[in-house]
Each structure stands twice: as structure tokens, then as C-alpha cells.
Amino acid sequence: xxxxxxxxxxxxxxxxxxxxxxxxxxxxxxxxxxxxxxxxxxxxxxxxxxxxxxxxxxxxxxxxxxxxxxxxxxxxxxxxxxxxxxxxxxxxxxxxxxxxxxxxxxxxxxxxxxxxxxxxxxxxxxxxxxxxxxxxxxxxxxxxxxxxxxxxxxxxxxxxxxxxxxxxxxxxxxxxxxxxxxxxxxxxxxxxxxxxxxxxxxxxxxxxxxxxxxxxxxxxxxxxxxxxxxxxxxxxxxxxxxxxxxxxxxxxxxxxxxxxxxxxxxxxxxxxxxxxxxxxxxxxxxxxxxxxxxx
Amino acid sequence: xxxxxxxxxxxxxxxxxxxxxxxxxxxxxxxxxxxxxxxxxxxxxxxxxxxxxxxxxxxxxxxxxxxxxxxxxxxxxxxxxxxxxxxxxxxxxxxxxxxxxxxxxxxxxxxxxxxxxxxxxxxxxxxxxxxxxxxxxxxxxxxxxxxxxxxxxxxxxxxxxxxxxxxxxxxxxxxxxxxxxxxxxxxxxxxxxxxxxxxxxxxxxxxxxxxxxxxxxxxxxxxxxxxxxxxxxxxxxxxxxxxxxxxxxxxxxxxxxxxxxxxxxxxxxxxxxxxxxxxxxxxxxxxxxxxxxxxxxxxxxxxxxxxxxxxxxxxxxxxxxxxxxxxxxxxxxxxxxxxxxxxxxxxxxxxxxxxxxxxxxxxxxxxxxxxxx
Numbered sequence: 001x002x003x004x005x006x007x008x009x010x011x012x013x014x015x016x017x018x019x020x021x022x023x024x025x026x027x028x029x030x031x032x033x034x035x036x037x038x039x040x041x042x043x044x045x046x047x048x049x050x051x052x053x054x055x056x057x058x059x060x061x062x063x064x065x066x067x068x069x070x071x072x073x074x075x076x077x078x079x080x081x082x083x084x085x086x087x088x089x090x091x092x093x094x095x096x097x098x099x100x101x102x103x104x105x106x107x108x109x110x111x112x113x114x115x116x117x118x119x120x121x122x123x124x125x126x127x128x129x130x131x132x133x134x135x136x137x138x139x140x141x142x143x144x145x146x147x148x149x150x151x152x153x154x155x156x157x158x159x160x161x162x163x164x165x166x167x168x169x170x171x172x173x174x175x176x177x178x179x180x181x182x183x184x185x186x187x188x189x190x191x192x193x194x195x196x197x198x199x200x201x202x203x204x205x206x207x208x209x210x211x212x213x214x215x216x217x218x219x220x221x222x223x224x225x226x227x228x229x230x231x232x233x234x235x236x237x238x239x240x241x242x243x244x245x246x247x248x249x250x251x252x253x254x255x256x257x258x259x260x261x262x263x264x265x266x267x268x269x270x271x272x273x274x275x276x277x278x279x280x281x282x283x284x285x286x287x288x289x290x291x292x293x294x295x
Numbered sequence: 296x297x298x299x300x301x302x303x304x305x306x307x308x309x310x311x312x313x314x315x316x317x318x319x320x321x322x323x324x325x326x327x328x329x330x331x332x333x334x335x336x337x338x339x340x341x342x343x344x345x346x347x348x349x350x351x352x353x354x355x356x357x358x359x360x361x362x363x364x365x366x367x368x369x370x371x372x373x374x375x376x377x378x379x380x381x382x383x384x385x386x387x388x389x390x391x392x393x394x395x396x397x398x399x400x401x402x403x404x405x406x407x408x409x410x411x412x413x414x415x416x417x418x419x420x421x422x423x424x425x426x427x428x429x430x431x432x433x434x435x436x437x438x439x440x441x442x443x444x445x446x447x448x449x450x451x452x453x454x455x456x457x458x459x460x461x462x463x464x465x466x467x468x469x470x471x472x473x474x475x476x477x478x479x480x481x482x483x484x485x486x487x488x489x490x491x492x493x494x495x496x497x498x499x500x501x502x503x504x505x506x507x508x509x510x511x512x513x514x515x516x517x518x519x520x521x522x523x524x525x526x527x528x529x530x531x532x533x534x535x536x537x538x539x540x541x542x543x544x545x546x547x548x549x550x551x552x553x554x555x556x557x558x559x560x561x562x563x564x565x566x567x568x569x570x571x572x573x574x575x576x577x578x579x580x581x582x583x584x585x586x587x588x589x590x591x592x593x594x595x596x597x598x599x600x601x602x603x604x605x606x607x608x609x610x611x612x613x614x615x616x617x618x619x620x621x622x623x624x625x626x627x628x629x630x631x632x633x634x635x636x637x638x639x640x641x642x643x644x645x646x647x648x649x650x651x652x653x654x655x656x657x658x659x660x661x662x663x664x665x666x667x668x
Contacts, residue, residue, distance in 0.1 A: 184378060184380060186376045186380035187382070189345075189347050189367075189374075189380065190374075190376060190380035190381075190441075191382075192367045193347075193367050193368070193373055194393050194394035194441070195367075195368035195397045195398055196368075196393075200397060205382055205384075
């Protein structure tokens with residue numbers, strides 16, 4: 001639709017500016033609060049101009065929440081989750097699209113249905129499993145053979161525990177499935193004629209072709225993993241496995257302490273930064289991967 | 296070089312049968328063209344030879360070895376696809392050499408063979424390009440290069456020319472023929488284009504609805520179509536048909552009340568039966584109205600071809616196309632006389648569509664036009 005009238009133009013700009021204020025307003029508040037002193041930040045009404053205490057607040061937040069190790073933990077788990085999700089999504093979609101097994105639709109819909117079961121819904125059984133991974137295996141072996149095994153694997157307070165329950169991904173599988181389905185069947189057939197076995201075809205042809213798709217997925221999944229709060233909070237009791245999101249808790253003022261929102265906001269700003277960088281770097285690929293397929 | 300044997304091969308998808316028992320033998324080094332309308336099962340048959348499609352029942356053998364349960368990579372075939380199916384992220388050299396890379400051929404040897412193949416298909420200067428930077432004809436060459444580098448026993452072509460424009464198609468047709476002459480591997484070429492089929496084939500196979508209608512050299516098939524379907528499918532413009540009853544005397548049929556002579560021996564055997572009479576446009580003759588032995592025909596319209604023209608005439612509601620040579624002029628709306636020479640008349644049974652003939656048409660094995668050097 002192409003229309004050129006000054007009034008309509010002004011109106012569309014007005015809407016866009018309003019939207020921008022609505023989205024960026026809170027961020028501006030976080031930023032200004034993080035630069036103010038305790039007196040300024042608690043003043044009513046809130047002053048929207050930046051103050052001069054930014055570095056002091058950042059320093060206080062960094063020390064108080066022990067952000068150094070926490071950020072490292074977040075980075076490690078987020079990267080592992082991101083890579084794990086991509087590998088798993090690419091492989092499971094490969095199985096669903098390219099192997100003509102009669103059950104593939106069943107599997108696809110089972111994966112798809114997990115979209116309706118986010119971690120928050122299944123957090124208690126997931127915790128159960130994480131605390132004793134081999135419990136179902138032991139139970140099956142015991143009911144079948146009567147042999148009781150003392151096989152144990154506890155995921156609590158470990159990187160595997162932070163990562164493994166998060167790497168199954170219906171969104172990623174779906175995205176990869178859609179991508180594979182845009183590729184002509186002849187590509188797989190040509191590879192077959194050229195003598196490539198399935199895994200070879202996957203590595204030589206599908207993976208390089210899915211580069212944009214992969215980067216789009218990486219962006220979403222990194223941010224998703226970085227923002228996890230409930231799961232890391234629940235399963236890490238050891239402070240050395242705390243992620244940044246969980247560490248943030250230490251900065252939120254409680255009832256009897258000083259309302260130091262300036263320090264909280266400074267901490268929030270630091271924690272926000274890495275996903276922001278990832279999105280900024282990958283956004284070009286991100287949009288391309290979601291919108292179209294590069295041929 | 297390999298012989299291909301196809302024995303009572305059938306294909307069903309669920310309850311629909313695609314191929315109803317196909318029996319064929321291709322000789323070593325032969326250029327075989329399978330021709331038929333879309334949906335006749337020709338591509339399915341080709342893909343079954345390649346190993347991309349399962350064989351429901353029957354047997355396919357290459358070089359005397361049954362390949363039903365062999366993976367495509369173990370059959371020694373290579374294939375050129377209709378949409379080329381080049382790997383979009385690899386350059387021309389990598390596309391051509393991929394099969395060798397998979398086979399684990401050392402890099403130096405691979406590069407040598409890529410260069411050699413690129414020379415054969417005329418791509419030496421384009422080895423660094425990606426498929427997206429190539430024209431249709433160049434992509435076609437890459438696809439062929441990819442097929443020949445493996446030195447296969449059998450080449451399979453699945454309508455490789457149908458995505459090209461008319462001029463390129465003619466050019467590539469010549470190149471495929473030349474390539475075959477050079478490599479002399481058994482080639483199976485599937486197409487729905489009768490001109491491609493006629494020009495390329497040593498042996499032509501016409502298929503329809505999952506059945507083989509006729510096997511023979513292009514000329515045999517043109518001159519003695521075994522069924523009415525083959526008659527309509529081969530030749531452009533298509534063969535003219537009309538249904539009529541053979542006179543009791545057996546030496547003529549009536550067209551608009553005027554006797555048309557037919558082969559008396561053949562007619563005598565079928566006297567009194569109703570048949571389908573076919574005659575090719577290029578064998579009909581248009582003469583001035585009132586000429587003896589001609590049927591008055593109204594000229595509907597004239598198609599100009601440059602080298603000649605096609606005159607569409609109408610006799611009592613029945614349409615005929617007639618090819619006439621340059622220099623003969625006919626005016627739209629005028630009346631002319633149509634003559635049907637007896638020696639060019641084909642008779643087909645109305646019920647079975649089979650050719651009525653003295654001698655049953657022998658399904659002879661044709662000899663290859665080219666001899667392996």
C-alpha cells in the first residue's frame with residue numbers, strides 16, 4: 001500500500017515514536033537510575049536525567065552480587081545450551097524430514113507438542129530426574145530382571161544439570177524442519193547418486209546450507225538460555241554454579257535493607273549487556289534466517 | 296558400458312499402480328530414449344534404475360547383476376536431474392568433484408580429473424563460480440560434468456533439457472549426442488518432447504499409462520506406430536484420425552461419402568469392421584476443389600511456419616491438419632480438395648487401439664547408431 005499524504009505520514013511517525021518511547025522508556029529509567037546516588041534514586045518524583053554515580057554503582061553491584069564468576073557461569077551455560085540446541089534441532093529435523101519412517105509424523109508431533117510444555121510447567125519432574133538421572137532406567141531393569149542396580153548420576157550443582165534439561169527444542173526443530181522442506185528433494189538424491197551416505201550429506205550439504213538458519217537460531221537460543229532464572233535458581237545450591245540471573249537476586253533490596261535501586265539497576269545493566277551484543281552482532285543473520293531462505 | 300535388463304517391473308503407490316509390468320532390454324552403449332506424456336511412469340522407471348525408487352515387483356539388472364537391493368552408489372549409474380540439483384554452496388569444481396571427494400580420491404588426482412571433465416563439458420573458465428552465478432545452460436553442463444566424472448556404466452537423464460529455452464535445448468541436445476558418442480556409456484534419457492526423442496534415440500520407447508506402447512528405432516515408430524496412441528504422440532502436428540467402416544469389398548473406406556482407397560489385402564481381412572483411420576498431416580495432399588478422388592474441404596485457417604504452412608481444413612465437422620510446402624497458397628474460407636494417399640493410411644482397431652496389419656509388428660532390437668570407438 002503506497003499512499004503519500006502529509007497528515008498520514010505525520011500520524012504514522014507519531015505512532016512509531018510512541019511505540020519507541022514505550023519500548024525504550026523503561027531502559028532509559030534503568031540507565032538513569034544506575035547513574036544516580038541513593039538520595040537521587042529515591043526522590044519523588046523520579047528524576048529522568050542521569051546523575052554522576054554510574055561507576056560507583058557498577059562497582060558496588062559487581063562486588064555485592066559476585067558478578068565475575070556468575071557472568072562466566074552464564075556465558076558457559078548459555079553457549080552450551082545454544083550449541084546443544086542447534087545440534088539437536090538440526091539432527092532431529094534431519095531425521096524427521098529425510099528418513100521415510102512410518103512413525104516420523106508421530107515423532108514430529110510429539111516434539112511439536114512439547115511447545116506446550118515449557119520448563120516452568122514440568123519443573124518438578126525435571127528436578128526429580130536431574131537429581132537422579134538413572135532412576136527410570138533402574139526401575140525398568142528392576143521390574144524386568146529383578147536386579148537392583150546402584151547406578152547413580154546426580155546433575156544438581158553441575159554444568160550438565162544447568163544445560164541438559166534446556167537443550168531439547170521444539171522451536172528449533174520446527175525451524176530446521178521448515179528449512180529442510182524448502183530444499184528440493186533432488187539435492188538429497190543427487191548426493192545419493194554421488195555416493196554420499198546420510199551423515200555425509202548432512203555434514204557436507206545440509207549444514208553449510210543452513211548457515212543463516214543456524215545463526216538465527218543461535219541468537220534466539222542464546223538469549224533464551226541467558227534469561228533462564230527458575231531452573232538455575234532451583235538446582236544450584238552451590239554458589240560457585242550461580243548464573244548471573246540468579247546472582248541478580250542479591251541486588252534486589254529486601255524489606256529491611258536500604259532501597260538501593262541504583263545498584264540494582266547498574267547490575268541489571270551489566271547482565272543485559274552480553275545478550276545485547278549477541279543480538280547486535282547476529283541480527284543481520286537473524287532476520288534473514290527467519291524471513292527467507294538463502295539459496 | 297553395461298547392459299540393462301528390466302523384467303516384469305511393477306510399481307504401486309498404495310492402491311495406484313504406476314507401472315504395469317515393464318519388460319525391456321538395453322544393449323551396452325545404446326542411447327535409449329523413453330518418451331511419454333506426463334504421468335506415464337517414465338520418470339519412475341528411470342528412478343528405479345537409479346535406485347532412488349523402490350521396485351514393487353520384478354527385476355532390474357545392470358551388466359547381468361540384479362540391482363534391486365543395491366544402494367544407488369553401488370549401481371554404477373549417474374544421473375542428470377531436471378532441475379540440475381547442483382549443490383548451491385559449492386563452486387563448480389567442488390560440485391563436479393564431490394563424488395570423487397566422497398569416494399576418497401586423493402586431492403591431486405581429483406583436481407586432475409575435475410580439470411579433464413571441465414574441459415569435456417566446456418567449463419574450464421568457470422570452475423570458481425557458484426551455481427547461482429551461472430546461466431541455465433552452464434548449470435546443465437555442471438550437472439553433466441558431475442555425472443561423467445565418475446565414469447559410470449550407465450547415464451540416466453531425467454528430462455534434463457526441459458528447463459532450457461528453445462535455442463539452448465537444441466544446442467544441448469547436440470552436445471549430449473556428441474558426449475555419448477565420445478563416452479559410449481549406456482544412456483537412458485527420459486523426455487516428453489518427441490523431437491528430442493526422435494533426434495537422440497538409438498532405441499525409442501513410447502510409454503503410456505504405465506505400459507510400454509512400442510519399442511523401436513525412431514523411424515520404425517514414426518512409420519509404423521503400433522497403437523493409435525503412438526500415432527497421435529509421435530509427429531507434429533499430430534496424426535489425423537477419423538472413424539469409419541471398411542467397405543465389404545475391402546479396398547476402400549468412405550470419407551464424407553467419397554471412397555478412399557486402402558491396402559486391399561489388409562482391408563479384405565477386416566471388411567465390414569469399423570476402424571480408426573489415421574494419416575499424418577505431411578502425407579495428406581491439398582488439391583484444387585473438384586479434382587478427382589478428392590474430398591471437398593473448407594479451409595478453416597492457415598498456420599504460417601516460414602518453411603511451409605499447416606492448413607487446417609474441415610470436412611463435415613471433422614478437422615484435418617495438412618502440411619503443405621512453401622509456394623502453395625490457400626485462402627481461409629475457400630474450398631479445396633483433400634486427398635489421402637492409400638500407401639500412407641494407417642488402420643487401428645477401434646476397440647484395442649492396436650494397429651491392423653498384415654504382419655504383426657516385430658519388436659526388433661535396434662542397432663546402435665554409433666559404434667564404440
